[in-house]
Amino acid sequence: MESLEAALKEAKKPRQIAVEIDESAGFCPGVRRAIQVAEEAMRSGARVAVLGELIHNRREVERLRSLGLEVIEDEQLDRNSQRACRLLIRTHGLPLAVRERLERDGFEILDGTCPVVQRSQKLVRQFAARGYQVLIVGKPNHAEVVALIGQAPDAARAVLDPEGVGELDPSRPVFVLAQSTVDPSRFRAVLEQVRAIHPRVEFRDTTCRAVTGRYEALRRFASEHDVVIFVGGKNSSNTSQLFRICQSVNPRSYWVESPEEISEDWLLDAERVGVSGSASTPYWQLEEVARYIQIKAQPLGEYKEVTSNG
Ligand code: SF4
Structure with missing residues (x-):
């Protein structure tokens, strides 16, 4: 009897949603x-x-x-x-x-x-001055890549994938580095291609640890929650990249710029909701979304009546 009363009491509580902010999210x-x-x-x-x-x-x-x-x-x-x-x-x-x-x-x-980018710029200047051909793995029109090429425009160019390596001058060595937020696997694929066709290659993996170090932590965070609300600018390629990682682990991941975009349907039956964001998402936006979900959670509370038939 005691356990039935406890069950009834428990069942009359509104459904609680635990909302957690990803501690690795926020500004880099x-x-x-x-x-x-x-x-x-x-x-x-x-x-x-x-x-x-x-x-x-x-x-x-x-x-x-x-x-x-x-x-x-x-x-x-x-x-x-x-x-x-x-x-x-x-x-x-x-x-x-x-x-x-x-x-x-x-x-x-x-x-x-960023000091990380300054270091890459210095490498481009140094290797170009030593007569190297410089390949930067990244999108040619990305502002950081444009600035890197602009350190030594006669020696540097952007390469997005192995097919883009094209022909290399056999008389000059090659230096390969990466735009800071490029996927490290893309960097390695380009590097392998360059090594396959040129005997003198030097490289630095200049991908930024503040971003690449997050991939594994984000996968874990996404898998530990029923629903993930990912907060960030729709014009940010870093946000898009991190959101795709989230979604690949947890299909109930949603990308928003502000709390009003959150649909109550997304939270149905969710007990643990994770709030994450990219390197360009300020912490105040993560907190704002977490608060919004907590407020929204109450009207969604369901009362499951438990009846005793003897
Ligand atoms: S992502 Fe890395 S390289 Fe880019 S601004 Fe942030 S710390 Fe600097």
Whole structure:
């Protein structure tokens, strides 16, 4: 009898949803640093502008704009009105020639280039100066790749896959490195192809550990939850890449930019909901989504009546 009463009491409780935020999610060190540089400069009263979108997260960009950050495109730079601002270089960096032109034009530069990317830029310059052909594994139009090629435009080019390696100059050695967020397996596939056709190859795996180190942790996180809500900008390739990993492990994974996009149907029967995001997702957006789910969970609570037929 005692156990029936306990069962009835238990059954009358609304269904609880445990919501957990992925502790490995949130800004990577490079993005955190660039935003700090921007915020400190704005706090000092300076007029600050960033060349292009600082990060691929629309709502965080809006927040920074509301604090005064201006976003300008390269073609606007000759306008005299822009010269009074301090110009922030984003984490992807800039081609050498562009940076030198800006300095010549008298802009005060705030360098938000991620230190990981700065190291890769230095490698491109060093190996090009030693006569190497430099292959950068990554998308040719990715801003970081454009900036890397721009360290030594006569020696460097982008390669996205083994087929793209094409012909190499047999008289010059080859140096292979990676755009920071490229999939390491893609980097290895290109490297193997280069080694198969050229006898003198050096390489550095310059993929960023802040991103690649997350793959395994994210797979584990996704498999431990009934539903995963992945938060991040729809224009972010890093977010897209991490979301695909999540989805491959847990088909009940959903990608949102803001909490209002969450459908109650997604949470049906879920007991453990995980909230994760990419390197360009600020922690406040993860917390906002977690709070929203907790509030939404209550109306979904079901009361399972347990009856005794004797
Ligand atoms: S992902 Fe890595 S390389 Fe890119 S900004 Fe973040 S820390 Fe730097």
